Amino acid sequence: MRCKEAESGFSLLEALISVGLMALLCATLATVTAQWMRGWKAGFDRMQNGDLLGLGLDRIVADIGSAEFISAGQAGSPPMFQGTESSVTFVRSAIGPNSPAGLEVVRLAEIDDERGRILVRTRTAFTPAATAAAIADGTIELTNPVVLMRPPFRVSFAFAGPDRAWRESWLNANQLPQAVRITILDGQTDEILPFSTAALVNVTAPAECAANAGRSCGGQQGGAGQQSGAPSGGNAGASAPGGGGAPSSGNAGAMAPGGGG
Numbered sequence: 415m416r417c418k419e420a421e422s423g424f425s426l427l428e429a430l431i432s433v434g435l436m437a438l439l440c441a442t443l444a445t446v447t448a449q450w451m452r453g454w455k456a457g458f459d460r461m462q463n464g465d466l467l468g469l470g471l472d473r474i475v476a477d478i479g480s481a482e483f484i485s486a487g488q489a490g491s492p493p494m495f496q497g498t499e500s501s502v503t504f505v506r507s508a509i510g511p512n513s514p515a516g517l518e519v520v521r522l523a524e525i526d527d528e529r530g531r532i533l534v535r536t537r538t539a540f541t542p543a544a545t546a547a548a549i550a551d552g553t554i555e556l557t558n559p560v561v562l563m564r565p566p567f568r569v570s571f572a573f574a575g576p577d578r579a580w581r582e583s584w585l586n587a588n589q590l591p592q593a594v595r596i597t598i599l600d601g602q603t604d605e606i607l608p609f610s611t612a613a614l615v616n617v618t619a620p621a622e623c624a625a626n627a628g629r630s631c632g633g634q635q636g637g638a639g640q641q642s643g644a645p646s647g648g649n650a651g652a653s654a655p656g657g658g659g660a661p662s663s664g665n666a667g668a669m670a671p672g673g674g675g
Contacts, residue, residue, distance in 0.1 A: 470562035478613040480506040497584035533563035570597040590618040
């Protein structure tokens with residue numbers, strides 16, 4: 415009579431040990447993966463925020479640099495440019511595939527959102543009725559909102575004229591600022607970040623200034639510049655003492671005594 419052959423396989427204890435080791439290995443891998451995923455997500459968020467910040471800054475600089483010397487309302491009124499620390503309103507040529515040809519009023523302003531303070535670009539077609547007062551009281555509605563800056567970033571504006579002194583506001587001036595400083599702040603600490611830049615305004619005065627029409631170039635920021643150049647025209651000749659040279663204007667000739675020809 416033959417003995418029964420022993421069956422091959424794992425005992426219950428060996429199976430439990432194998433399952434325990436497998437569970438320990440899976441838990442270790444899950445912990446390492448979770449830590450790596452948090453770091454990867456934080457790095458991805460920083461990269462995405464940096465890309466969005468760069469795109470928003472490019473849009474802000476391009477818009478402000480394209481501001482035009484356009485007066486709203488009555489003739490001779492100040493140009494449409496209102497700037498504060500948190501907003502800028504100006505007129506520029508319409509852009510975009512669906513925008514009609516002509517001018518548009520653009521406003522870059524910070525507003526409160528459920529995520530915090532965001533910088534929004536809104537616009538409307540420019541008309542003589544689109545004055546700063548009409549926009550401020552809501553008579554003229556700005557549409558097509560586009561978010562340019564999101565938390566954790568905030569934006570602060572400053573403005574400089576020919577004197578190169580930065581001001582916190584630029585309101586109802588007879589000229590446009592020569593430059594606009596765009597300061598990027600940390601939304602939580604208000605620390606100035608190295609992404610800050612400045613935009614140069616291409617047009618700061620009306621076309622008459624190119625023809626030396628001094629009266630059109632005056633104003634809060636430009637008045638001092640009118641006295642820096644040598645005077646021209648009839649008044650200059652009138653102040654010269656009698657007959658020092660051949661006067662070029664009629665007024666000068668009238669002031670010379672007794673026909674100095």
